[in-house]
Amino acid sequence: MKSLETKAKEELRKAKSDIFSLEYQNKKVWVKKARGTFSSALHKFYYKVFPFEVLIPVETKTGKETIAFETAKLDLFREKGILSPKVLFKNDEFFILEDCGKNVNSYIRKRDITQEKMYYYLNLLIVQLALIHNNGLFHGGAQARNFTYKEGVIYAIDLEDSFTNIPLEVLQFRDVLLFLLSLTKTRASFDLDYNYIIEKYIELTNKKELKQSLKKLANKISFLIYLSQIKLINSFLGRDVKGFFKLFIILKKL
Numbered sequence: 001m002k003s004l005e006t007k008a009k010e011e012l013r014k015a016k017s018d019i020f021s022l023e024y025q026n027k028k029v030w031v032k033k034a035r036g037t038f039s040s041a042l043h044k045f046y047y048k049v050f051p052f053e054v055l056i057p058v059e060t061k062t063g064k065e066t067i068a069f070e071t072a073k074l075d076l077f078r079e080k081g082i083l084s085p086k087v088l089f090k091n092d093e094f095f096i097l098e099d100c101g102k103n104v105n106s107y108i109r110k111r112d113i114t115q116e117k118m119y120y121y122l123n124l125l126i127v128q129l130a131l132i133h134n135n136g137l138f139h140g141g142a143q144a145r146n147f148t149y150k151e152g153v154i155y156a157i158d159l160e161d162s163f164t165n166i167p168l169e170v171l172q173f174r175d176v177l178l179f180l181l182s183l184t185k186t187r188a189s190f191d192l193d194y195n196y197i198i199e200k201y202i203e204l205t206n207k208k209e210l211k212q213s214l215k216k217l218a219n220k221i222s223f224l225i226y227l228s229q230i231k232l233i234n235s236f237l238g239r240d241v242k243g244f245f246k247l248f249i250i251l252k253k254l
Ligand SMILES: Nc1ncnc2c1ncn2[C@@H]1O[C@H](COP(=O)(O)OP(=O)(O)OP(=O)(O)O)[C@@H](O)[C@H]1O
Pocket: 018, 019, 030, 032, 085, 097, 098, 099, 100, 101, 102, 103, 141, 145, 146, 148, 157, 158, 159, 160
């Protein structure tokens, strides 16, 4: 019987992407190849011009460093009782994770999702994000696609991004923003109740200052929000951009 390591190495040679699943002893596992993390020069330039938390550049790491960071963080999460995949194997080139279901985005982006199902996933996601933050940690890529759902529970995945000299509260605020922004991409037939989502997160984390921080951020882009509401301009905006402004209009009114 081939070892998991041997099988993963064979598949890696054929693999077209940096992350893929394979079957091993009737179980699905995920192989993630070493890949450095960095923010582009353009990204850093944008952050200078628009000092928004979502744009904070990530720490530059080599592939090997990224593997060490992500696997250690997954282990730490699990020690703290925050569900995330078990690291089954790691070396300097790749690591292997147990399967934790499908990413939540694939459920909540659906056009035909019901309100009931939407809030079922959203509630679970908010609880998971709050648990991470209440443990004095941050996710680093808290978009819905970086959480998975399996048998009634949510797992945190994709913890590769790290930051230097950024206070924890800022990184947690960035998580909330990335999370809210990712929700604007839903194709659901109804509008999301962002107020509810924000209130629920505050209730769980006691971060009462969140509303003010979100409002302040929205005020920084007031002019863009104003432009987006002009009928002629609005009619040219794509669905995702409209979703983005819908969120910010709500944040402004918090
Ligand atoms: N342990 C796992 N269980 C289930 N699905 C997984 C697991 N690990 C990864 N996936 C799937 O693979 C996708 C990509 O994984 P991951 O987010 O770790 O990689 P990435 O390339 O860093 O992603 P991104 O595009 O967000 O930068 C996830 O969105 C999820 O669908």
